[in-house]
Amino acid sequence: MSDRHTLPRTVWALGFVSLLMDVSSETVHALLPLFLTTTLGASVAFVGLIDGVAESTASIAKVFSGYLSDRMRRRQPLILIGYGLAALSKPLFAVAGSAQLVLGARFADRIGKGLRGAPRDALIADVTPESIRGRAFGLRQSLDTVGAFVGPLLAIVLMLALADDIRAVFWLAAIPAVAAVLVVLVWVRDPPVPAGATARPPLRMAEMARLGRPFWALTGIGVVFTLARFSEAFLILRAHELSLPVALAPAVLVAMNIVYALGAYPVGILADRLPSARLLLAGVACLIAADLLLAFAHGLAAAFAGILMWGLHMALTQGVFAKLVADRAPAALRGSAFGAFNLATGFALLLASLGAGLIWDRFGSSATFLGGAGFAALSALFLVVRIQKPNVTPP
Numbered sequence: 490m491s492d493r494h495t496l497p498r499t500v501w502a503l504g505f506v507s508l509l510m511d512v513s514s515e516t517v518h519a520l521l522p523l524f525l526t527t528t529l530g531a532s533v534a535f536v537g538l539i540d541g542v543a544e545s546t547a548s549i550a551k552v553f554s555g556y557l558s559d560r561m562r563r564r565q566p567l568i569l570i571g572y573g574l575a576a577l578s579k580p581l582f583a584v585a586g587s588a589q590l591v592l593g594a595r596f597a598d599r600i601g602k603g604l605r606g607a608p609r610d611a612l613i614a615d616v617t618p619e620s621i622r623g624r625a626f627g628l629r630q631s632l633d634t635v636g637a638f639v640g641p642l643l644a645i646v647l648m649l650a651l652a653d654d655i656r657a658v659f660w661l662a663a664i665p666a667v668a669a670v671l672v673v674l675v676w677v678r679d680p681p682v683p684a685g686a687t688a689r690p691p692l693r694m695a696e697m698a699r700l701g702r703p704f705w706a707l708t709g710i711g712v713v714f715t716l717a718r719f720s721e722a723f724l725i726l727r728a729h730e731l732s733l734p735v736a737l738a739p740a741v742l743v744a745m746n747i748v749y750a751l752g753a754y755p756v757g758i759l760a761d762r763l764p765s766a767r768l769l770l771a772g773v774a775c776l777i778a779a780d781l782l783l784a785f786a787h788g789l790a791a792a793f794a795g796i797l798m799w800g801l802h803m804a805l806t807q808g809v810f811a812k813l814v815a816d817r818a819p820a821a822l823r824g825s826a827f828g829a830f831n832l833a834t835g836f837a838l839l840l841a842s843l844g845a846g847l848i849w850d851r852f853g854s855s856a857t858f859l860g861g862a863g864f865a866a867l868s869a870l871f872l873v874v875r876i877q878k879p880n881v882t883p884p
Contacts (some may be wrong), residue, residue, distance in 0.1 A: 492652075500625045502676035503609055504632035509635050509669035510572060514598070515640030515746070516662040517582050519739030520648070521591070522722040523729060524655050531588040537846025539588070540720035540873045541839035543595040548835020550603020555611065555828025560678075561822060564608035564615070569673045571605025574665035576596075583659035604820040607827035614815040614823055616680055620761065623812045626712060627757015630808040631750050636665075638746030641739030700826055704817040708833050711810055713871045714769070715837035717776060717864035719845040719857075721745065724799060727783055727854050728792050743792055745800035752804025760809050766872060772805030773869040779860035784855045795858075 525531040525539070554571070558564045574597060581594035610626075617625040640662075647658045658871075725741045733740070756768060777796045782795030811829075820828030850859045 493839050496621065496625055496628060499616045499677060499680075500628060502672060503613060504629045506572065506672045506677065507544050507609075507629060507633035508636035508639075509665045509672065510575060511636030512640040512643065512662070513579060513638045513657070513662045513666035513669070513798035514575070515742055516644045516647075516665075516739075517579065517640075517659055518722075519641035519725070519742045520646045520655050520658060521582070522725045523738050525588055526726070528589045528655065529585070529591070532846075533849045535588055536722055536726070536841070536844035537720065537842040537844075537849075539592050539595055539694060540722050541842035542592065543599040544720070544842070545835040545839035546596055547599035547603035547606065548831045548833075548838075550600050551607040551775045551831040552825075552828035552862055553834070554604045555824035555826070556605030556829075558608035558824040563826070564612035565673070565679050567608040568605045568612070569670070571601045571603070571608075572666075572670050573601070573784060574604065575601030576663065577601075579663040579666050580660065582662075583656045585725045595721040603831075606831060607824050610811055610815070610827045611824040612677075612679065615820070617815070622761035622815055623757045623808070624754075625757070626762065626808045626811045626815070627754040630757070630804075630811070631753040631811050634714050634746050634753055634803075638743045638750060639741035641746070644739040645737060645743070648739075653736055653803050660692050670677055689816050694706035694839065699819055699822060700829070701817065703827075704830075705815070705828060707810075707813050707817055708830050708834060710769075710868070710872055711830060711834045712837045713864075713868040714806065714810075714835040716772070716841050717773075717840070717861055717875060718802075719861060721799070723845055723849070723854075723857060724796055726849075727786070727858070728789065728796070731786060731792050733789060733792075741793075741796055745796050745803070748797050748800030749803045752801055753808050756804050757808045757812070760812050765809050765813055768805050768809050769872055772802045772809075773872070775799075775805060777862050777869075780858040780865060782857035784862065 522536050525536050526533065531539075554567045558567050578597040578601065580593050581597065581876065582591065585591045585594060613625050613629060614622060638860035644658055647661060648655070651657045721742065725738050728741045729735070729738055760768060779795045779802060782791055782798060786792040786795060811827075814826055814830050815823060841861075845857045845861070848860055
């Protein structure tokens, strides 16, 4: 498996798979909000609906994939199917002639994400000693986020080279997705199944109670956090509103994800040493600052300051939540726990993104980000109350 300080090869392999798939996905997603609104004529509310439905679909799929991976005692087949489906969905964006087809492509892509997400996180926990689990999740998140800023950067280069031909960029984005699938095939392996072990029986609701109060309290905190964090598509739309050219729109995700990538691994190391609640509260503070900067920005400098703070908030929270889920779940229910957590937070993201789009269309962009700041402050209050409440294990 690993010695006390060395991360297993499987963790590195999954990190590079995430990197490649994010290069592909974020090349598309960096251009998609403007493709929808300027090329296909969709409203901002519909953009929010697409992102919300896509992410909630992924969350629902994570419940079933996490459960299946627990039952089969194998994670790799579902990881492979998930990345394969995501790769197959990429050409649909290039041929889309309507916002509805884009919704269908995002739906297929996010089903793939859902199929791979919970088994992948559970596999990382399976092969990594608890003493360095925060480091493992931080590394995977960091490599994932490297892809998330390389993708938009690649989108800028391709847009300039291809005279703003968005559809041609979408076609080329399929190449790293195929490479990700090949890495899963060659390098990602399940740990050996103990001798005499058989497939688990079907999961019963009574077993979910074994996850315990600390896990469900953590899930509640995750839901409130997610209500304050709507889709990054709104960051792109806000920067474009402040005169960022279409060809440079991916720079929004480049800037955000540079901070996210640089911060995720160090935060993962800190999560093995410090109370997680401190990191989550710091993340909420960064999110509030980001929302306020974006709400009151009168130029691109202030907008990008908010975008950088948004990336720091992601670095301080996302890997920490993954570690906490792994720590609070029995090993036999780990995939199911990731699925349940992601289902709850996925529906919260659907509500957050749809609400953000409706507020934007009705009251303007500033109101959207002020609303996000309000929910972020509420999530901080909720976290503090949970920490101070007797007989409740804090994050």
